[in-house]
Amino acid sequence: MPKKTAPQKNTQPEYRLLVVPQLAERTQRMTTLLVLETAKSFATFRYELSVEEHIQPPSLRFVVAGFKTPRLDLPSSGPAQYRTVFEGLDGVYDVTIEGIDGRINTFSLRVAPTQVSVLKAPRKPFVQIVTDTAVWNSLST
Numbered sequence: 001m002p003k004k005t006a007p008q009k010n011t012q013p014e015y016r017l018l019v020v021p022q023l024a025e026r027t028q029r030m031t032t033l034l035v036l037e038t039a040k041s042f043a044t045f046r047y048e049l050s051v052e053e054h055i056q057p058p059s060l061r062f063v064v065a066g067f068k069t070p071r072l073d074l075p076s077s078g079p080a081q082y083r084t085v086f087e088g089l090d091g092v093y094d095v096t097i098e099g100i101d102g103r104i105n106t107f108s109l110r111v112a113p114t115q116v117s118v119l120k121a122p123r124k125p126f127v128q129i130v131t132d133t134a135v136w137n138s139l140s141t
């Protein structure tokens with residue numbers, strides 16, 4: 001008799017994480033942009049992700065607490081998103097994302113003024129990490 005196999009869990013990422021250097025328009029200094037968004041889009045509103053930051057370099061921890069309604073009353077579709085900008089990141093950092101369900105992914109990143117590279121990623125990620133704006137834009141279309 002053939003052995004029964006358990007159904008495969010969805011291996012699609014639940015979140016996307018963009019980490020890229022960017023020039024701050026106001027100060028003309030290099031900063032690091034971090035954008036965390038849901039992989040799925042919402043049809044009626046572009047919700048904001050409610051995220052708790054725990055920053056103690058060289059560790060950056062982001063805990064997804066839920067969703068917030070958008071600030072604007074205009075309906076639009078798209079993923080729920082959280083953005084933040086850091087000044088002065090340079091070196092190796094552990095970036096941890098904790099999902100609403102308690103799952104955790106930790107990435108080791110080398111952050112330089114002109115480039116971010118992934119040194120280590122989890123085996124079974126639920127977060128897709130991107131360090132190139134062109135790749136990020138292609139995912140959004």
